[in-house]
Structure formats: C-alpha cells, structure tokens
Amino acid sequence: VTDLFWPGSERAGSLLSDRTLLGAMITVEAAWLGSLVEAGIAPTEAAHPLAGIVGDADLPELASGAEAGGNPVIGLVALLRDRLPGETGRWLHRGLTSQDVLDTALVLCLADTADRIAAEHRAQIAVLFDLAETHATTPMVGRTLTQHAVPITFGLKAAVWLTGILDATEALGHARARLPAQIGGAAGTLAALVELARLSGRPDPETTAQQIVAETAGRLGLPVRAPWHTVRSPLTALADALVGCTDAYGHLATDVATLSRPEIGELAEHNGGGSSTMPHKHNPALSVLIRRTALTAPGLAATAHLASASTVDERPDGAWHAEWAALRDLGRRAVVAASQASDLLTGLQVDTDAMAVNLDAAHGVTAEQASIAALAGAEPSATYLGLAGTVIEQTVARGRRLLSTGQEAW
Amino acid sequence: VTDLFWPGSERAGSLLSDRTLLGAMITVEAAWLGSLVEAGIAPTEAAHPLAGIVGDADLPELASGAEAGGNPVIGLVALLRDRLPGETGRWLHRGLTSQDVLDTALVLCLADTADRIAAEHRAQIAVLFDLAETHATTPMVGRTLTQHAVPITFGLKAAVWLTGILDATEALGHARARLPAQIGGAAGTLAALVELARLSGRPDPETTAQQIVAETAGRLGLPVRAPWHTVRSPLTALADALVGCTDAYGHLATDVATLSRPEIGELAEHNGGGSSTMPHKHNPALSVLIRRTALTAPGLAATAHLASASTVDERPDGAWHAEWAALRDLGRRAVVAASQASDLLTGLQVDTDAMAVNLDAAHGVTAEQASIAALAGAEPSATYLGLAGTVIEQTVARGRRLLSTGQEAW
C-alpha cells in the first residue's frame, strides 16, 4: 500500500495496516477461543488456531462489509464461522462483542507501534549522547525570539533535544505498559461468559469468568482492566504520548531547518533533498517532513480525546468509530517521524566554524555579562557558559538511567 | 485499496487516491507541455500526450522515492524523462516547480470531489423537498436542551435539515469554482518561462508567458490566479466548505440517532446495522458513521489552516507538506458521509404514530401557548405551529432556486 500524500510512509511498514489489524483481530479471537477451551467451557473439538483461515485476499470483502454493522468484526466473525469446522464456528467469539475484538486488536497494533518508536528512541539517545558530549564545549550563539542572546554550546542544544526525547520516551513507556485488553461482552457485564460458566455447572461462575478473562489477556501479553468501552483513557494516554514524541521531533527539526538556512549554515542534513528544477538545492527534506508531522499530530490526539469525551450509554454511537483512523494515522506518522528523526540525527552535519563565525559576529551577546560584572563590581570572566556543561552531564546521566531500566518501568 | 479503519471508505471510490493523484499530476504535465508546444516555445517534436508512460505499477517506486525530495513530483519527472523520447524529456516540466504540479493536481482531485458531493446534495435536496412537503402538517414535539418544548412538524425538521444542506451546497460551489491552477515556477516569478520566451525571440516575453499560463489553465478547466505557493486561501476555503458539508450531515445524523432511540422511536434507518452477538439489534449504522465523520472533520480543516498560517519564504518548509493528507482525508470522508447521508435520507422511516404519541404524552408543551393567551386575554388557538408551514415553503423555494442555477453561480 503506497501513500503519495505522505512521503516516508513506507518507514512504518505494516504497522497499523489493514492486514496487521486483521491479523490482530484473529489473534484476539484465537486467544479467547483457546481460553474457553482451556477452561473447559467450550469443548475440546472447538479448539482451533484460526491461522490461515481468513487472510489478505479477504480484505476487500471485509472492508466493504464493515459498513453494514459499522465495524469490521461482524463480517470477520461471519467469514470465520463460514470456513471453520462446525464446533469451532459455534464457539467462536461467544461472549465477546465487536468492540472487545476491535479495541484489543487496536491495542495490540498500538503496542507494537510504541515498541518500534521506543527502539528508535534508543538509537536517537545514543546519537544525542555523542553530540552532547562531543560538542560540550563547542560555542555557538544562543538565540531567543529569533535574536542573538548569549553564548551557549552546541552540546547544550543537543542535551535539550535529548531532554525532549527522554520525556517522550518515559511518557510513551508509561502509556504503552498500561494498554489493556478489552473484554466486556455486549454491555460491559460479561454476562454471556458468566452464563456459559454457570450453565456448564461451575460452582463459582463469576470467578471462572474472571479467570478466562485473565487467561485471554495473558495470552495476548496485555494487562486486565475492567471493561472500558466508554472510558477511553488508555487510548487517549497513548495518543497523548505519541504527540509528545512528535512534539520532540518537531522541536529538533525546526532547529535543524532554521540553523541550516544558508545565511546561518551551522547545521545541515547529511543528504539534503533535491529540486525538480534547481540542481543546486540541498533542502532539509527530513526536517521538513518531520515538521509536517508535528503540525498535524496534535489535531489527531484531540480527535481521540473528543471521542473519549463523547461516549455515551454502554457503547457509543460514533465516538468509538472516530478513534480508529485517528489512532492509526497518529501511530504510523509518529513511527515515520521517529525513523526520520533517527536518520536526521545520525547524519547531522555540524559546522563548528560557522558557529564560531556567527558567534563572533553576534552583536550584543556580551551585554548581559557586562551588566552582571558591573553589578558585581568586577571584571567579566573569560567565558559565560554557566551551567551548560552541568546540564549536559546531568541529562546524559538521566538518559543512561532510563536506558538501563526496562521499558515497563518507565 | 481497503480501509478497515474507515467503514464505508469504498463509497469514495478512487477519488483522491494515489492512482488518481498520479493521473492528475501527469495531466498537469501534459497540459503544460502541450501549451509550450502550441506556443512554439517547445519544438513540435516534444509534443506527447504522456498517456500510458507511467502508471499504477510505478506507484511503489514513486511513493518510496518521494521522501528524498519531500514530494512525489521529482521522482515522477525523472521517471517520465527516462521513458519518453529525448526531445519530450528535455522539455517536460520546464518552467514548473514541483509545487506547481502537485498543487494543481490536488486541485483537480478536489474539484472532482466537490462535484461528486454536489451530486449527492442534489439527491438529498430532492428527498428533503419530499419529506418537508409530505410532513408539512405532521405534528411532533419540539425538543430543546433535550426536553420537550412546544409542538413542531416533522416537515419543519426536514426543512431545517434542508437549510443545512443548501448552505453547504452554496459554500462548496463557491469554493470549488475558485479552485485555481498553480503555475509559478521555482519562486513564484515564472522566470524560467519568461526566459524561455525571451530567448526564443518573443517580442513581449511576459505576455507570451501569461498566454501560456492561461492556455494551461484552460486545458485543465481551472481559473488562473497569481502564484499562490504561500497564500493557501483557495485550499482552506475548500476545506472549510467540506467541513460545512459534514457539519450538515452531522446535525442530520445526530437527530436521526436520537429520534431512533427505542424509547422515542420516531425515526429509523431503513436497514439498521446488526450486532456480532445480539441478533435483535437494529443499530442506526449510517447515522453512527456519519457522526464519526462530523467529529473528525473540523480538525482536518484546522490542519489546513494551520499550514496556511505557517507558510514562509517563497515556498514553505513543512506547512505545504502537511496539507496533502489532511485534504485527502477530509475530501474522501466528506464524500463517504455525503453518500451515506443520501442513503440515510432515502431510506428514512418516519413513524408518525410515535410522533403523535410522544407529543400527546409531552408534559407542558402547551405552557407557552397558555401564557401567551393569558397575555392576550383570549382563548388559545386550536394549533400552535406558528410559521412552520411558511418556513417549509420558503426553504423549498430557496432550494428550487438553487437547483435551477448552475453550480458555478453558487
């Protein structure tokens, strides 16, 4: 699947693609069926791995059929039942509702997406350690409100970028670890499951039901949570964390695009993009594409929140349906931008001479120092870099601590 | 191409698809090349229809190659040149910049999208004429802030829906008619084109250049406009108009979803959607999916505005790139929702008995009338429907006037 409207889309591969979502929905159905069989609620003959029954070739039918019921699960269940042995078909999906399957499948896809981004962050953090430490004493002019302010070092700038990535990493890890399975049944009571347990003679059908839920979640590697059909916090938290990521990349990319303006010339992308008509152009193409993402991501998370705020009844009438594409687009775009940011950092060209020249030419960057010296009644010091070195050290140390903990602890 | 994340997506067909955008880009290059040849700037041997040279099979290469330069035009031009006769290849794209081709191609796609929506509106307007007139005297309870207020007629409600569609139609027609070609060259000066005219000995190269621009726009059926690489009003106006459409559908769908609640039961969708687990369910699936669209569309237009507000220099560094997918998604989703709204209206089931029962049971709906009668010192009238009939007549008349004018006059 190509996307001419979103250059770089290939970087997200099959994450959150139709094919991947389909696979995840089948995985959810399989985990549930397996748990029913394992618990002895469904008969052994019903057991089936569900693999290879429905696949990519069925996507057009599933997609076009999704409108009738408002979601693709109904058609998928029908198609599976049609092709599975009778006993498996009879027990498939029993006790679940469409939203259980789609929510949990989406969660599986989002978890993979978050893991991919976390891997990019590890790569970025390593490069940023290097940039921060290598350029710990490389002076450049600090700029505020577009104008020259006081000297900084390029290492400090890298450390500030690093802080953004570390914040994003922590928030993403936090949200990812809390992405739960959704197992609630028709109206969040799991009534069908409890009824099945009761009618099959279980002494404590409610406990049995909870065990089956836990078993299913365990098979999927997801935590259990009370049915959340209308409480969408796990998804909005992930959406917010993804925007936190693109915020960090947007900051980085805007700095690079600005500092690679020819008149400034302090940074450059390794391979600038060409032009269809001007052979000399060396456009900061990665920065441009990252900035694009950063501009569009906040609106997608706002859509997820709006959906969350608009839930009603036991399962909502449109708000739920508004989430899927917003989360898909946000997730894929965040991955693309993460990957582009990794490349941007890896190939970043730092022109320390240009930094020195610009700092030298900067008018007034010693003004604050002079006023401080006057206040102290002393001569100004030889340098004026303050805690730049300390901030670098402390930020790198924070990064090392983060890397040494598992993601689940973030 | 399927979209499991957006049930109903098929309704938009190939509008604004990768394939359609590719075709439109080639159409733009062909119109330009044809105009250069016709003007005698390019030699006759360069003439070529460009048809069948690059096609669907090239989409993966074009898409993955789009990242390097930040857009898909550079790769397309390279591919075309590679496959075209030498003289055609030499003259292809000369004088244009990537943004000229992509902007104009996007405009062509959006124009088709707007035309498709206008056709849906004509169908909806006809149904709404019928509903408004058929139910001009069908009483029902008017509701405000969820509570019973005073009586209305269902015909009036249909007329109010109609007003929404008429407003949307006018605004869409206005914006669509103003979608211009983008022909500006590298930095909006058309310098290459003027230089070509000058070097080929034209006495008035600037006039020649303007004639070629006009010829190209004419071939594409689009108005001419001064280069608008950084003035995005034509696109934001269209985006706003598309949201105006989804606003109107959202209002309609929310009314239908509300009035088809079982306890109210005044309206129903013709074919309600089923459930994966509850055989009796008759979900208002079209209303639900339309509401989904209405929730997400405003954010997409906001993205287009944000891009417009963030332009800089002669061509922007990310803002431009943020527009494409936002406009694609907004356009396609608006078409899907328009088509769903047409179906919803066509199949709408009106239970006039339920309306009568609910009105009868409504507590206090005569309170205002009683207070008015007391003020006038007279007995209340037999009915209390005010100008409902007049509003219906006037709204239908407005609709008839609109339908009788061409879209270009809207």
Place this chain on the structure above:
Amino acid sequence: VTDLFWPGSERAGSLLSDRTLLGAMITVEAAWLGSLVEAGIAPTEAAHPLAGIVGDADLPELASGAEAGGNPVIGLVALLRDRLPGETGRWLHRGLTSQDVLDTALVLCLADTADRIAAEHRAQIAVLFDLAETHATTPMVGRTLTQHAVPITFGLKAAVWLTGILDATEALGHARARLPAQIGGAAGTLAALVELARLSGRPDPETTAQQIVAETAGRLGLPVRAPWHTVRSPLTALADALVGCTDAYGHLATDVATLSRPEIGELAEHNGGGSSTMPHKHNPALSVLIRRTALTAPGLAATAHLASASTVDERPDGAWHAEWAALRDLGRRAVVAASQASDLLTGLQVDTDAMAVNLDAAHGVTAEQASIAALAGAEPSATYLGLAGTVIEQTVARGRRLLSTGQEAW
C-alpha cells in the same frame, strides 16, 4: 478588563466584551419590543427604549445567574422586567427565546468585529500597495524549503502578502454581509408571535409575524433568515473567515520574523521589543505575537464547526454553549492581530543593502537560469525576474478594485 495572558488584548477595546454583549442583548430586546408596539401587537404603553435600565453594575449578578438556565438571557429578562414599568415588563421578550437574543446579540458583536478588521485591512492594503510598488525592482533572494532558490523582488513578496490580505478581506466581507438576525421563538416556529397576531385579531397572522421579524431585523441592520438555531453556517462561515485573516497575518509575521534574524537582516520591526535582562535585544515582538495568534486561531474555528456538527433537536444541548467563548476569543484575537499587522507593516524597515548582499552571496541562484539557457541554446538574459513586475501590477489592480467596491459587494 485586563488580560495578562494575551499581550495586546487592549487593541480589541470593548469588542465582544461582557459589557458590549450585554448592550447588544438589550438592543435586541428593544428592537423586538419596538416592533411589537409598532405593529400594534403590544400596546403603546409597553413602548420603552430599555436604555439605562440594566448596565455594567449588573454584570456580576447576570454572570453568576447565567449558570442556572445555562445562558445569561434568562436573568437579563428577569432583571429588566423587575425594573421596567409593568406593561413594558409584561411584553418584553414575548415570542422570543433565549437563543434568539443571544445569537442575534453575538451577531451584532461579530459584525462590529468584522468591520473593525475590514478597516485595518484597508490600512494594510494601502501600505502594501506602497511596499509593492516602491520595491517592484528591489532584488532579493527567493527562498524555498529554507534554501536559496532564484531571485525575486521584495515588491513581489509584498504583493504576495497583499494577495493574502485581499483574499481574507473578500471572505470576511462575504461572511459578514450574511450574518443574520435569529428570530425563531421557543422551537423555531415563532408560534408565540403568530399566536399573538392571531389572538389580536389580525386577518393574516402569519404575514404579520413575518413583517414583525423583518422590522426587527431591519432595526438591527441585519438580514432575515429562517430560524437557524441548529444550522450554524452563518457563524462557522464568519469563524472561517476570521481564521483566513489570521492565516494571512501569520504568513506575514513568519516572513518578517525569519527575515529579521540577525544573520539575514533584510527586514526589521520599527520598534523591536526589549528583554528583561539583555539590553541590546531588538525582538520582533509584533511578529511573535501575531504568530501566537495564528497558531491558536484554527482550533477555535474548529470548535465552532464541532458545535455546528453536534446540534440536535430544535435547540442543542451543549453545542450551542460551546460557541460563545470560541467566537469571542477568535474575534478579539483576530482584531488584535489585525491591528498588530497594521503596525508591523506601517513600521517595517526594509534593508535593501542586506537583500543585495544576501543575493550576491547566494550560491546557485543562477543554476536554473543556466539550465534554461542551455535548453534554449542561448546566452542567459541580464535579469531573471520573470513576471514579478506583472504580478505586482495585477495584484495592486485587484486591490484597487476591491477598495472601490463597497464591503457588502465583497
């Protein structure tokens, strides 16, 4: 009323303030009462100008009382009735609903806001005429995707800014001229008014009712429109137009902020803003504050659309209430930014020497010209400014046509 959180807020004066809204609500009630009396529906003794009865001192009570009914009209009517002569009090507000009064009052406030912005635009257009013509041949480097492209003139850049302002002016004029009065009564039927006309013995009470509506709208200087309690197109069109304005200012301000970076130095604000600690700073404070507005405005219009898309029943349950502050903030901020943009343009300092130096130092800006000359097999021309002069002339001519027409024709 101050706003430390929005520097420059004072520029909007009392537009859309609580005090102004209160005055507008009273104006609406007065126009209605006057029309009832004039039509002979209300007795002559009920006539009253309503001036000076409720004022600023009542704002705290009105504001805190607004929550109970969800809007400030209920309390206002109660307060007026309490203080007015009995007959006036008895007839006040009869036939209207709260939303009629608040919508129409908001429309009056927004119309004044739009007029104020139009006045700023006239000032801006005059400055831009001057900049475009004065610098019609002032060469500077054109920049695309942050990098040097081909030469342009500063006059062309001014003409492009002008195009943005002209587009915004036309759209704002279009939307402002269509801002209607809202007169619908409890559920959009005007039943109370028709009943009053009927009970007072009018032969054709519906026609009488329409005449009273027309008279009221006429007194307010607003067009009549069928009740639009749930069809919010007039407000979203105005909101979109206001964002169109801030988009244009954002583009301008981003260009100025960029080109006033010390390393570029081509433009400067007349009075740059200072710093709390660095005495030498000359920050582009107006540009910064305009950019702030441009970042926040699209979200406010999206809120208005979201409200429009969420209407239900005969008057909505929250969507209506979400509009007021969004439109207030959008309107006031647009005025502030318009005024700042006028000052920015009036005081803009153009350093043509810096432009020449930067163009001279620009690497590769003749590359396209060389490639075109090679294509033509001729020597390059002396200049390479293409249609820059023509675009300037045509844009100024468009501006003059616009200024010479009345705003209502825009």
Place this chain on the structure above:
Amino acid sequence: VTDLFWPGSERAGSLLSDRTLLGAMITVEAAWLGSLVEAGIAPTEAAHPLAGIVGDADLPELASGAEAGGNPVIGLVALLRDRLPGETGRWLHRGLTSQDVLDTALVLCLADTADRIAAEHRAQIAVLFDLAETHATTPMVGRTLTQHAVPITFGLKAAVWLTGILDATEALGHARARLPAQIGGAAGTLAALVELARLSGRPDPETTAQQIVAETAGRLGLPVRAPWHTVRSPLTALADALVGCTDAYGHLATDVATLSRPEIGELAEHNGGGSSTMPHKHNPALSVLIRRTALTAPGLAATAHLASASTVDERPDGAWHAEWAALRDLGRRAVVAASQASDLLTGLQVDTDAMAVNLDAAHGVTAEQASIAALAGAEPSATYLGLAGTVIEQTVARGRRLLSTGQEAW
C-alpha cells in the same frame, strides 16, 4: 471579572486570573531574591519580601505594557524596581529571564488548579462509591449504539463513571507532581547566576548556582528540572491530564443528558435549568454546560502541543506566547466543569421505577441470553448481569486505594 460567555465561570474563582498570575510572578521573584540573599550573592540590604509593592491597581498598566516586550514580566520588573529600595531594585530578577518568571508563575497557578480539581474528585469519588453500591442491583437496560442491548445495573454505570474519574485523578496527580520550576536564565545556561557566584569569589560557582536554583524551587514547593524553555513536556502533560478530566465529565454529562430525556426519564438533575419563555422546562443545565466544556477542551490541549512542537532556538518566537491563554482557559474550564460535575453527582435523581419500566419494555434484551442458553443446551439463568457486581466491587476498591495514598504518589 465576569464572563457572560462562559456561564459558571465564577466557580473557578481567582484561579489563573490576572491577579493570581501577578501574585505568582511576584512570588517567584521573591523566592529568587531571597535565595540570592541567603546564598550571600546579593547583599543583605537587598532582602525584601516584595509584598504590597505592585498590586491589582497596576494591572492595567502591566497588561497594556506587556505587548512591547511580548510578555508582562518586563514591565513588572521595571515597576518593582521603580518602587523598591535601590539595593533591592539592583538585585531583583538578576540572573533570571522573563520566561523563567512567567513559566514558573504559570506552574504555580496550574498546581493550585490541579489541587482544586483533585479536591473535587475526592468529593465525586465519594458520591460515586455511594451510587455504585446503593444501586449495585438496580437493573436497567444497557444501551449500545443508542439501541437496547442487554441488562446492566445502574451501579455498574456509576462504577464506569468512577473508573473515568479515577483514571483522570491518577493522570492529573502524576502530571501535577512533575510540574517543575523554570530557572534557566537568558538562554538556558544560567550564565548570569554562575558569573555572579564566580565574581563573588565562590570556589565552585557552578555548585553554588545549583544550590540557589534548588533553594528557589524549594521555596516554591516545586521540583527542579534542567531548563525547559523549549521542552514543554511538563505543560503538555498537565494539559493532557486536564483534558482527561473533562473527558470523564463529558462522558458522565452525556449519559445524564441522554437518560434525562423525557421519553427515557431514568435520571434527572436536582435543579434543572429554566427557560426564558417556557415555565415548565427542567433543562439538564449542568450536563449541558459540562458537555460544552468537553467539546472545547481537546482543542486547547492541542494548542499546547502545537506550541510545544513549534519551539525553536533557545526560546521560541510565538509558540511560547500561544501557551498562556490556552492553559489558562483549559485550567479554569476544567475547574468549572469539575465543580459542576460534583454538583451534578451530588444532586442526581435516580428513578429506579423508570429504569424498571424501560427494561421491561425493552425488546430483545434477552436475545443474547437465549442464544447462549441454546449453545449450552440448558435453560437460561434467572438473571443475566454477569460480572456487574464484581466490577463495582473492584472499582470501589481501586478508588479506596487511590484515596488512601497521597496525591504525590498518584
């Protein structure tokens, strides 16, 4: 300060008002000055509590003066210096930049806002415990996609609302505890402070500087963090958490507004809002106003993210300025909605008879149970409420655990 455009605004009192922000800015300056004196950097004569020097009467001057420098700090420092003893004036603000003062003051205001919301949540949680437990076995019909599904209990619905509030509480506590002081100096290096320490002869000026930063943060009750002028994660995390709160209230309010429709009649607000014309109306005014907030909040957090994604250089050129009003409005509106939600819950009227009647009349709510019984080859059970009771118990238990921990542990 009144706000006719936002009924209920008074509930937020002076939180995030101009007056409160002014006080917070002065508090920040005082903490800094006190720390400088305590560290012996500033002389003892400079010590001053700063109280009562600048106050409400100065707001107009401060507000109108804020535009020149782009923020209100510059004017505040000038005014303070003008009125303070010379030595205090000389040392005031030394080493800080405007953004340090405004960011930290905003953080103080936001922390108070979060604490106020947390208090409302404690009240809401208590009511929800009661509703969930009291109605643990009160049957009602579960609804999905607006249609009747299977039975639930009202206690379960209350437990689901509770889950939303608990999620919001945790996220808000997490973000609030991480709101840091901002102390970075002109470009994030604290160069002036280090220079002051060095010139005053400190052996290890960098350590001294860090101690002064820690002392200042300690006086303000805020954690220390590396300068975050361009890494806005602490603020976006808080904004996201605030939207998480309004999401939860929006869900609750939409349920109440829906279930208080006359045809359903299962819930009612204690004091419904009246109408300006229909004496019988009992509008769900709190629900309506909460829904309003929920519709507008996501866009405000998106603005904060957009600002975060658009930072550049060492301090940004507009993105920073876009945050203030967005956070102010989001914070105040969240408080208003929190307080309204508390009232809504406290006064909620539950009509268990109506619930029983509606459930009884619900067509098809036993369909799933019948199909499950058929699958199991047994007679259906007497009830079909599944884990409703278990979910209630577990959710209440989660709530009790949360209440028993301090907010800082959330």
